[in-house]
Amino acid sequence: MKKITLLAALLMGAVSFAQIAGTSFEEPEALPGKYTDTGDPNVAHDLLNNSGEPVVDFTSTGGEIGFNASYAPYDTPDVGLTDGDFVGVTDFTPSSTVLFTDGDKGYQMNDIDGNMIVEFDQVDLTGVSSPAISLDFLLSINSTPTNGNYEGDGTVNESGSDRLRIYVRDITNSTEIDLFNSTGTDLDDLVPFDAGSGEYLLQWQNATAALPNSIVQLVIEGRTNASAESFWFDNISFNGTIGVNEQTADQFAVYPNPAAKGYVNITSKVSGAKNISIFDVLGKQVVKTTLNGDRLDISALNSGVYILKIEQGKSSVTKKLVVK
Numbered sequence: 001m002k003k004i005t006l007l008a009a010l011l012m013g014a015v016s017f018a019q020i021a022g023t024s025f026e027e028p029e030a031l032p033g034k035y036t037d038t039g040d041p042n043v044a045h046d047l048l049n050n051s052g053e054p055v056v057d058f059t060s061t062g063g064e065i066g067f068n069a070s071y072a073p074y075d076t077p078d079v080g081l082t083d084g085d086f087v088g089v090t091d092f093t094p095s096s097t098v099l100f101t102d103g104d105k106g107y108q109m110n111d112i113d114g115n116m117i118v119e120f121d122q123v124d125l126t127g128v129s130s131p132a133i134s135l136d137f138l139l140s141i142n143s144t145p146t147n148g149n150y151e152g153d154g155t156v157n158e159s160g161s162d163r164l165r166i167y168v169r170d171i172t173n174s175t176e177i178d179l180f181n182s183t184g185t186d187l188d189d190l191v192p193f194d195a196g197s198g199e200y201l202l203q204w205q206n207a208t209a210a211l212p213n214s215i216v217q218l219v220i221e222g223r224t225n226a227s228a229e230s231f232w233f234d235n236i237s238f239n240g241t242i243g244v245n246e247q248t249a250d251q252f253a254v255y256p257n258p259a260a261k262g263y264v265n266i267t268s269k270v271s272g273a274k275n276i277s278i279f280d281v282l283g284k285q286v287v288k289t290t291l292n293g294d295r296l297d298i299s300a301l302n303s304g305v306y307i308l309k310i311e312q313g314k315s316s317v318t319k320k321l322v323v324k
Contacts, residue, residue: 020128020238020239021314022236022237023064023065023236023314025107026102026104030054030055031052031053034053034054035056035081036050036085037081037082039071041114044072044073047081053088055089060121061271065121067107067118067120068119074114075157075158079113080112081112085113087110089107094232101234106232109231111224113224120236122216129241130210133218133239134236135166135233135237136206136234136235137207137232139191140229142228143228146200147200149200150162151225163182165183165219166220167219169216178209259321259324263296265294266295274290274312275290276291276296276308278308278321280306287301303324305320305323306320306323
C-alpha cells in the first residue's frame with residue numbers, strides 16, 4: 001500500500017506544474033559597462049544589441065523566455081540612451097548586500113532620459129488552471145537614505161516626471177492588467193520606508209496578479225532622467241496548473257517505453273541540455289544526470305516501474321518509465 005500511495009503521489013506531478021514560463025535572466029550573457037543606443041533619440045525606435053555591451057534583447061532558445069527592448073522619447077526629446085547608460089542584463093547587483101533574488105543576474109533600467117519599454121515573449125495560458133504571474137522589482141534609493149530619489153508623478157512625458165509601469169497585455173481580449181503602476185504618484189512614496197529611522201530602504205518588492213486563460217505578454221515601461229534613478233527586475237514567473245497532455249508534456253518524448261535494451265531515448269522539441277532524475281517506487285532517487293543528447297543509459301536499473309522527471313529550462317514533466 002505504501003508503494004502504491006507514493007507512486008500515485010509521484011505520478012500526480014505529471015499533471016501539474018508550478019511554472020509555465022519565466023526568466024531570471026540567467027541564460028543571456030552579462031556584459032560589463034554601459035549600453036549606448038546608436039539610434040535617433042528624437043524618434044521612437046527598437047533597441048538593438050551592440051557587440052561587447054550589455055544585452056537589451058534576448059531570443060529564447062527554449063528555456064527562459066525572450067524579450068525585446070525599445071525606446072520612446074519625451075514629448076521634448078532628450079539624449080535618451082545615446083550617451084551610454086547602465087541598462088539591460090547585468091550581474092552587477094543593486095548593492096554589495098542586496099543581491100538578485102534568483103540567480104546571479106537581473107535586468108536594469110537607469111538614466112533613460114526618455115522611455116524604455118521591454119516586451120517579453122507571449123505566453124499561451126489557454127487550458128491552464130489558476131494562471132498567475134509573479135516578479136521581483138527594486139527601486140533605487142538616494143545615497144542619503146533620508147532623502148527621496150525620484151521626481152514628479154509620471155503623468156507627463158517629460159524629464160523630471162519619473163515613472164514605472166509593469167503590466168500584462170491580454171492579447172486575446174485586448175485588455176491590460178497592472179502589476180505595478182506609479183503613474184499619478186511620486187515613486188518615492190512607493191519605495192520601502194523605515195518610519196523609525198526615517199530612511200528609504202534598498203529592498204526588493206514582489207508584484208503578482210491573477211491572469212486569464214488566454215495569450216498574454218509581460219511589458220515593463222520605465223522613465224528616468226538621472227544616474228541615481230534605477231529600476232531592477234528579476235525572478236519573473238508565469239505560474240499555473242497544466243495537464244499532462246498539454247504544452248509542457250508535449251515538449252518531450254520518451255521511447256522505447258517499456259525499455260528492454262538498457263537505454264531509453266528522451267527527445268525534446270527544443271534544443272539544450274535536459275536534467276534527468278529517476279526514482280523508484282519508494283521515492284529513492286536512482287539516477288541523476290544531465291543529458292546533452294537523446295540516449296540515456298539505464299543498464300544499471302533493475303526491472304520494474306520508475307518515475308522519470310525531465311527538466312529543461314523552465315519546463316518540467318514527470319513520466320512513468322517501465323524497465324524490463
